[in-house]
Amino acid sequence: MNIDAQNLPAPTWPSLVSFSPNGVSVLVVIAGIGAVLYLLGVIRLRRAGRRWPIGRSIAFLLGCALLAATGCLGVHAYAEVLISALLFQQITLMTIVAPLLVLGTPGRLLLRATPHRGVGRTALRLALGGLRSRVSRVLVRPGIAILIAILLYPGLYLTDLVSLLVGVPLGHEVLLLAIFALGVVAAVPLWSSDPVPRPPSFAGRLVEVVVEIQVHAVLGLVMLLSAAPLFSAYDVTRDGWAIDPMRDQIVAGTMMWTYAELPLLIVLIVTLSRWSKRDAKLASRRQTQDEIDLEAYNEYLASLEGGNTKDARRDSGRTAT
Template identity: 40%
Template sequence: MWLPTLPPDLAQLLAPNLQPVPLIPVIGVVLLVAYLSGAVRLWVGGQRWSVWRTISFVSGCILLIVVMGVGLEGYGYGMLSVFMFQQLTLMMTVPPLLILGSPGTLLLRATPHRGLGMTVNRFAFWGLRSRAFRVLLHPALMIPLFLFTFYGLYLSGAASALLQTWIGHVGLELLFLISGILFTLPLISADPLPVRQSHLGRLIDVFIEMPLHAFFGVILMMATVPLVTYFAAPPVSWRVDPLEDQLFAGGLAWSYGEAPTLIILLVLLGRWYRDDTRRARLADRRHDLHGDPDLDAYNDYLSRLNDRADDPAQKGQL
């Protein structure tokens, strides 16, 4: 791993400095190239593909490459605040940008429907509809995973043990990215998922998740000793106070983690409103064309009651 020697400042944090094995930046480049290849294939073939979806996915890939391919990654090996910023970005900011790009739909549309492409399409569609994927997207798995990525990792000492090695460090970063994607997919994805939650169910999931990192941030800010022993002794040349750095990390978890969640919440409310409006319009159109069978039957029932009340013979029987 590469560790910087100069004290951290904005210039050092954002300076391009790839690790000896830049695994996650390479993943970001591969995703970017694959997505753009699919989008260009559709455009060249005269098919439509949303420019806004493309901008969203490309932005997510670029953010992933930058956050994991500049000085932030080196300082993240010794500063809890930098590592927390990377975690929140990987879990809360990058996934919505990637998912709003609808990469699953693009894969199904851009892959040739013959030869090897047919096999890829079938495998992709099977993966999207598989029982295993359904389990991964279930809130009963995702909410405990979110709890583990904050409270379980840091308060149990597991993070300190894993961060000792490059494999553990990068493995945690991949865990953050994957868990963020799995949590965000059922909320805002337009791809063909195995199960579609109701709008109310999605809002409940968001409201359950929102306080998780906020409360964790409060715990970090109130602690009087380093909670993560791995970050208790940053390099002397950095001139970083571990407790002040931990306080800043808690502030990030409390504040920065809320902004992407709020955006997701607004997206959910907007889609709920559009869906209800569309259903109301379709119902009105059906009523105009075919009437409302239930309402017509009820009106007919009332009409019969009224005729029976006006009929003298019926009145005599009564």
């Protein structure tokens, strides 16, 4: 654990949300590079006279801003001594930052803005090769998001693996990078409108969201109802602090029931709405096709009736003759 983190003053709201001099995460560098590359792509499209939706740009850049804030504000330093601060980082990365970045559709921007010659052509080949690879096909399979949620919540906290990771040098940093990467992977099937090898069905998305909600609820309930601290690395009472390990754990459990669940509830509502609209469109198309088929059938019957009438008249004329 970082020595500076052990000497932190008692946490206050200003200290948690202000810039921390106790170390900056590599997440800040990733956010800066991502934002610059994204803006360069948008500028290139604009210069070529092609439009790019402003909403996507806002979503991606906001995601980059929150990614940087997660790695440089006071909450980053306190995450080594407060389980609630670490869980806040994890929830933010997985349920806020990752969806915002995915909603920015950086893959589609890459395909549109990258030049098709020189280095750009090589970059496009690599991107398309990665998209079509077996790894990509596996990562977007139904159930991967559920597996990631189980590994990064019950698997990480209920086994106290989190204490082992934050207790080694750079363990906190490696943990955040893993959480961020897996959060993006889990967000793609739920939020992405980029081309993916196997677009998930609405039913699959619905199952994933419902299971993730249950995973968050179970972990939060365990934290709230536990009679003793669950995490050995955070079971330290500090003089002069108004928050002890048990209160810290209760705050973390409360966040699992509130902060972690709200984005998933939004996904649930959006998924149900899109599913309903899709079914309504399909029903309308089927109804239109049925009407076309019925009209064609009626015309066919009318032609038969017209043919029979002509034959009857012809036979009648022959009889009269």
